[in-house]
Amino acid sequence: QKEVEQNSGPLSVPEGAIASLNCTYSDRGSQSFFWYRQYSGKSPELIMSIYSNGDKEDGRFTAQLNKASQYVSLLIRDSQPSDSATYLCASKAAGNKLTFGGGTRVLVKP
Amino acid sequence: KAGVTQTPRYLIKTRGQQVTLSCSPISGHRSVSWYQQTPGQGLQFLFEYFSETQRNKGNFPGRFSGRQFSNSRSEMNVSTLELGDSALYLCASSLGQVLETQYFGPGTRLLVL
Numbered sequence: 001q002k003e004v005e006q007n008s009g010p011l012s013v014p015e016g017a018i019a020s021l022n023c024t025y026s027d028r029g030s031q032s033f034f035w036y037r038q039y040s041g042k043s044p045e046l047i048m049s050i051y052s053n054g055d056k057e058d059g060r061f062t063a064q065l066n067k068a069s070q071y072v073s074l075l076i077r078d079s080q081p082s083d084s085a086t087y088l089c090a091s092k093a094a095g096n097k098l099t100f101g102g103g104t105r106v107l108v109k110p
Numbered sequence: 111k112a113g114v115t116q117t118p119r120y121l122i123k124t125r126g127q128q129v130t131l132s133c134s135p136i137s138g139h140r141s142v143s144w145y146q147q148t149p150g151q152g153l154q155f156l157f158e159y160f161s162e163t164q165r166n167k168g169n170f171p172g173r174f175s176g177r178q179f180s181n182s183r184s185e186m187n188v189s190t191l192e193l194g195d196s197a198l199y200l201c202a203s204s205l206g207q208v209l210e211t212q213y214f215g216p217g218t219r220l221l222v223l
Contacts, residue, residue, distance in 0.1 A: 031208050031209065032208055032209050034211065034212075036214075042216070043198075043200055043214040043215060043216050043217045044153075044200070044214050045214070046211055046213065049211050051209055088153065090153075092208050092209075093208075094208060095158075095165070095166050095208060096141055096143065096158050096160070096165070096166065096204060096206055096207065096208060096210070096212070097143070097155050097158060097166045097168070098143070098145075098153075098155065098202070098212055099155070100152055100153040100154075101152075102152045103152065
């Protein structure tokens with residue numbers, strides 16, 4: 001079992017709709033969680049970080065964390081074709097090592 | 111602030127050779143982490159350097175090594191290259207604490223023939 005699990009997709013959403021991405025983790029010692037976006041051939045760029053249970057909103061993005069269920073999610077509202085990318089969920093336990101999920105590929109169709 | 115820089119961006123080597131990759135972190139960041147990304151294995155942690163010391167290490171063979179200089183710049187070396195070492199090598203810069211974000215450089219794409 002991988003430490004961080006994501007559905008590989010592709011998740012296909014129409015333009016303007018909400019994209020919902022999910023991630024589960026197995027290490028209960030995980031303290032911080034990150035969502036990165038990666039376009040094909042490019043490096044990951046940070047979208048959101050979240051450390052406490054609940055929701056965190058930044059523009060069109062909302063991250064949700066539930067430590068009891070070991071679950072992290074990302075909502076993308078008003079999805080745009082430019083949001084088409086692979087979204088990587090990552091966690092950190094003690095130390096500064098990021099553990100990544102396999103990524104969810106998102107396709108936003110005009 | 112300038113972002114994370116990595117050189118070279120592309121590299122072609124043959125089996126058995128060695129390679130050295132370089133990473134310059136964001137100014138003020140003392141932690142540099144290295145990751146390998148392949149289609150089959152995804153993003154995997156190689157090691158982290160903080161204040162010139164290796165602080166964390168992933169599950170890679172000893173052919174993969176690194177170091178960090180006093181200006182926080184880091185180098186990664188892979189000796190006796192194998193075909194399976196073909197990958198995108200990413201370095202990430204941060205302040206070094208568990209709640210701090212890591213910012214990635216553009217990566218070095220290595221092809222081993």
